[in-house]
Amino acid sequence: MIALNHIYKYVNQGGTRVFLLRDISLNIAQGEFISIMGPSGSGKTTLLNVMGMLDEADEGEYLFLDQPVKALKEKQRSALYKQHIGFVFQAYHLIDELTVYENIETPLLYKDYKSSERSAMVCEMLDKFNMVAKKDLFPHQLSGGQQQLVGIARAIVSKPTLLLADEPTGNLNSQQGQEIMELFKKLNSEGLTIIQVTHSEKNAAYGSRIINLSDGRIEN
Amino acid sequence: MLKNYIITALRNLWRNKFFSFINIFGLSIGISCCMLIFLYAKDEVSFDRFHEKKDQIYRVVAEIRSPDGKVNKESSTGMAQGPRFDANIPEIEDAVRMELTDFHIKQGSEVIEQSALFVDDRFFSFFSFPLLYGDPKTALQDPHSVVLSEDLARRYFGKADAIGKTLQMKAGEDFEPFVVSAVVKNPPANSSIKTDMLVSMKFQEARQEGNLFWMNFYLNTFVTLKKGADLQKTEAAMNRVYNQEAAAQISDMAKNYGFNEKVSYHLQPLLNMHLDTDYPAENGVVSGSNPLYSYILMAITGVILLIACINFINLTVARSLKRAKEIGIRKVIGGQRKSLVLQFMGESMVLGLFAFMLAIALTFALLPLFNSLSEKALSFSYLLDGKLVLAYIGLFLLTSFLAGFYPALVLSAFKPVETLYGKFRFTGKNYLSKGLIVFQFSLTTFLIVATVIVYSQFNYLLGFDLGYDHGRVMRVKTPKMNASGYEVLKNELMANPSIQALTAQNGGQWRTIAHVNGDVEQQFDIRGVSDNYFSFFGIPVIMGRNFSPAFPSDSISSVVVNESFVKAAGWKNPIGETVDFFYEHRKCTVIGVIRDYHYSSLLENVSPQLFSMNPQLRYKQVYLKFREGSRPQAIEHARAVLRKLYPAQPYQYDFLDDLIAENYSSEARWKQIISFAAVLTIFISCIGLFGLASLSAEKRAKEIGIRKVLGASVSVIMRNITLDFLLLVLVAACMALPLAWMAGNAWLQNYPYRISLHPFIFAGAALAVVFFALLTVSYQAIKAARSNPVRNLRTD
Ligand SMILES: Nc1ncnc2c1ncn2[C@@H]1O[C@H](COP(=O)(O)OP(=O)(O)O)[C@@H](O)[C@H]1O
């Protein structure tokens, strides 16, 4: 599904080139559950963003579903990730002005689903995540764990094939974290490919494979 | 999708009540000003369009060319032009004359003055003024019939149906009965012809000698052209007829009065009349208006709207930091840039809609004020006109677009990686935003300077030493009086202690010519006065002597002139010089010279002026000086005296100071308009700045917290926030001042007597702008500086 070959990413800072990613080569197959680990500042988020096409590698080749991403136009690229990828963030990133229901519904609005289809899909998510009673609440009325559940529901409501989660449990207590991990495991078993960044050995262990990142390189 | 946008928009507006309020309020002021100006403009262009024959009706106007090439445009004609052109030119279907006059009307024991129009009997088939009662064909057939407007009929008879009622009216020497033959609907506010009272031209014709005179200009002649008639051909035919039929009168005038001007006739379309500055509205055609006023009003309105839009843009962009996260999220979960642009445009539309609704309420509330400023009778119901509604929808879309488009572009371009991972910092130089603030405050400074200049010039004109004593002087109109009649009136008036002094003058003043230095033609203004005129007004006689009862010949053959006359005539030694009224075969001797005084408005230089006690110039008004504090007594006493001596005369009085101020009523109006504009722009600019300052303080809350913990004082922190903005405002002031100086100078060139532009005005205006900006910003700065540092540091 994902193939990274000798990916480099750098920024120029005051004349010197600072590498964020160095020589990353990685293959990820459909249905895998990957955990990326590494110290803070090691480039985990950068790598996730490159894979999610929010950011672009400076060197190397990236194939997503066998398509060379670099060759795609900006528009095609965003169409591609919007169709296939769901994002989950450490800070949840819900839209504050929208209710739980509306937050989950928003991606569907951008994808031109009919109103009846939308409500069916959103209700299925609410049901699956046990949030039916909270559907009319606003994000600030929920606990962190609940907000993250909404974040995940929003990420997967339009049925992506890949879920990218950047420290999804970073702001949660271990009890809440564990629930999210159980959920990921279940989603993975239903066929969703998941790549998550985590600091916790325990959470990393939910994955089928762990990738250790240090100073922009993959460690073996 | 739309629902989602609208919901977010509304919740966003609600969540940021403060900024929403600033935006909505500012925009609504701008929109409201636009609505008013649309109303105004619509009224201006709608003048006289209600006449059925509006495209066929023309006014006969004349160009009078002197031998030296000077052209005088005259919108009036004499009695002859209308009927003679009509009779001789096949293209002309009909002609109607209209002459303004005053009647005295008996109302119980009172006599009141009523202005009226003499019109030809086809008036009602020519113009479209529908009658409520009476027959349009016959209403003006009888010379002693009168047509009243609905309002006037109610005033005189208590009901609209006044047909057959009689009014005792006097145009010449005696009261005569006039029978109401018709009642006409009140003319619309946008009519150049006001039809309060109409009397048949036949009455007027009967009073004048039989022959039709071509050579004077005092009434309006309207003609209708046949459909498809050639305008140029018709005008050529008019001039042919004039040169043929008036030939005898022209040579007569040349012989007797040295008349040597060429007259040519033209046709002015009725629909151009209201806004034509060449051929002004006069002699019964009213409310002509200079289109320049519309343009200035439009420009001012445009400026106000622009400033409100700038607020919107600046605040939206500055607040984008808070929206950045939402934008990132929407992009990551599938939002295209296009849909985000749409969303933000939609938001500005929602906001625009609120502003629009508030603007309607504001317009409603401001309409009376605007009416008095613009001297119009605009009504709110005009707003419902189809075209105007379209214009307002256009205005709404335009403001929403103007205000929303740029922020939409900026916001939708945010990159999600940057906004979602906190790398995003909207600290770019932000030249556009700064540029807009500078632009905004330049306009504000400009308007402040303009206001100060207009105010100073106005006060300068009002406070100008006119060279004579016009305080506590009341003017009372009288019937024609000779010297002995005046003596009687004088004795009666002076009997009351409230009246201190009295002098008399003829009906008015006009321009005439006479020969000086042999046969050199000299133009001057002539006044007939009583002998104490100069001492009454405190006008010094600087050479020779005043009129005096000791010299009986004074009243026949002596004149007094002003300095300008002496200068114009080129006299070294004016006393004893001769002024030859050649067309009256009367020679007068100059016995005295008075110092120039400003007898007409300061918009003109003092012209040559001549005073005479010639008994032919019969007194028609007296000036009386009342004692300090006894103005009401003087009014009442004069009323009683005039009622006793001249019961058939309406009591009409004015105060000289009011008459003088009236000369500057246009300036007074513009003074008000421009100060309103200035206040509005300052206000809108400052609420915008207030919002920006609060955002800036908010953004820097953490920095301020740290500084405070480190021991910085409130004043240091304040200076930090304030300085950025002040710099921008100062730049703005520096840019606006030279422009304001040029514009002010150009405007002042219209005035022969004007203030000089003191640097103080500009420094003052710049200071005022800076002061207002400082006041606005420092409130936020103090609030930020006073805030609890611990709380600010926690929130991140
Ligand atoms: N646009 C950028 N400019 C400069 N430095 C950056 C940029 N993006 C990331 N970095 C730096 O690159 C390193 C890796 O960042 P990141 O991928 O966020 O690390 P992680 O997620 O593993 O904590 C960090 O040191 C970060 O400061």
Ligand SMILES: [Mg+2]
């Ligand atoms: Mg990270």
